[in-house]
Ligand SMILES: O=C(O)CCC(=O)C(=O)O
């Protein structure tokens with residue numbers, strides 16, 4: 001039997017297994033493009049254009065090679081810890097994070113997008129991003145630098161799903177090497193009650209941006225953060241380190257205010273907390289420096305045609321809302337052909353929309369995600385035709401076209417982060433308003449639910465708080481014990497050997513799981529790696545064999561139309577399937593481990609030595625403040 005009209009099906013916070021809720025595939029807002037092989041923006045379907053173009057760059061053998069599992073020799077490289085031991089790991093290096101054939105495919109895709117969807121190519125001056133006056137002198141502008149992104153978000157998943165899967169594998173290694181599961185656990189309360197800063201668990205880490213970066217026209221990138229919504233950035237270095245001079249990546253320790261620099265080899269990736277740690281690129285003295293930079297956030301992948309300046313939660317929520325309205329409009333017209341389908345969908349939509357409304361800013365993200373899941377599971381037929389062409393990038397592009405074409409110096413974002421926060425709030429209230437309208441026209445009354453939800457939330461907040469306090473205390477105790485233990489061990493060892501242990505070789509072979517005797521860290525890493533691989537249930541990108549069929553069935557919805565009861569079951573099953581649990585493999589034992597790693601790797605040497613003392617370039621000595629006064633207003 002179906003739930004009574006208007007009944008709420010809330011996430012069950014009482015149950016332990018409900019700790020992490022799963023809302024559906026990360027590509028749910030754009031998967032329709034893959035299924036239907038259509039990529040419409042404005043009046044053009046770019047799908048066949050990009051497909052043809054790619055075939056000009058990639059041979060049939062390349063396509064075959066691309067599908068094979070590629071990487072067998074990932075290695076762990078650098079690892080930086082905030083305050084040396086106090087804070088989280090804020091950067092790790094994964095060597096051989098991308099296979100050469102995938103790098104080739106990515107470069108081909110960039111060329112095709114840049115040529116055929118030129119509005120997705122930007123030249124991004126930092127002085128414009130940060131709203132510095134045009135009249136400011138050229139030296140200041142030059143010192144702020146910039147880079148040129150080609151926006152590949154969603155397109156990369158549509159045409160190169162194998163590459164995306166490989167990227168997530170590398171990201172998974174990074175999470176475990178860095179111990180970022182702990183950040184996921186720590187942000188659990190935020191996650192439930194204030195989602196913007198919540199740290200994404202890997203299976204919920206969608207792509208907020210996927211940019212192919214080059215530096216023509218610029219010689220550096222000033223110190224900046226990538227925005228509060230970003231959990232982790234993964235930068236894959238596609239140029240050989242000998243292709244350019246200078247151009248070190250730098251990132252600043254928050255506690256010690258020290259700069260760390262890295263200069264990775266080709267195909268290596270840096271995974272770092274780019275949303276909150278200042279970073280940038282030192283002066284590139286000559287040559288070509290290219291990288292694929294992906295920002296992950298606690299949200300699904302950004303849909304096609306949306307650039308980074310539109311990558312706000314509220315914009316994606318608006319996107320969902322627009323789809324919802326569009327869908328409802330079509331339902332209005334569909335009454336005669338498909339009345340049963342319509343009434344069922346109306347029922348589910350109205351309850352979900354009601355939830356989204358009632359939880360408002362507190363849980364709106366998750367509940368709008370419900371809507372997103374729903375739209376996906378219902379197989380929104382229009383999603384592949386959805387034209388997201390009112391983003392800032394698109395407006396800019398239109399303006400540029402009127403002025404005679406794309407030029408260097410395109411404004412990346414006209415909004416300062418402060419402004420975008422305001423815009424976001426306005427958008428949220430607008431969204432809530434519009435949702436009200438939708439709900440008013442749909443819902444048939446859910447009287448006392450509001451109060452119940454409120455009580456539940458208050459109760460749950462209190463429980464969570466107590467739990468966290470308890471955990472933190474236990475953790476602190478364990479850390480102290482562990483630290484003492486480590487100190488003792490080190491002292492003993494020093495006494496025994498009569499020398500200081502300072503050299504820790506950070507590189508190990510992941511595949512072999514080989515463990516240099518001196519690194520407790522890495523042996524623990526490979527342990528946690530074994531666990532993680534088995535528990536990583538992130539759905540793969542790319543279509544399953546039966547998926548096209550499944551989707552077209554929903555779309556056609558005629559011959560095999562189930563009766564009303566079956567259909568309800570189906571929908572419930574789908575909702576259940578999409579909210580399927582992932583087991584969180586972080587335990588208190590892992591806390592020990594993270595802390596032990598932290599302590600032990602305090603001695604890992606950084607690549608600090610080889611850089612000159614240029615004003616533009618970050619040194620790695622304590623309290624170096626080569627930083628410009630043009631402090632970005634965010635964070
Ligand atoms: O090119 C790099 O290594 C860093 C790029 C970056 O930080 C950015 O584009 O936000």
Ligand SMILES: [Fe+2]
Pocket residue numbers: 224225226274279
């Ligand atoms: Fe950045």
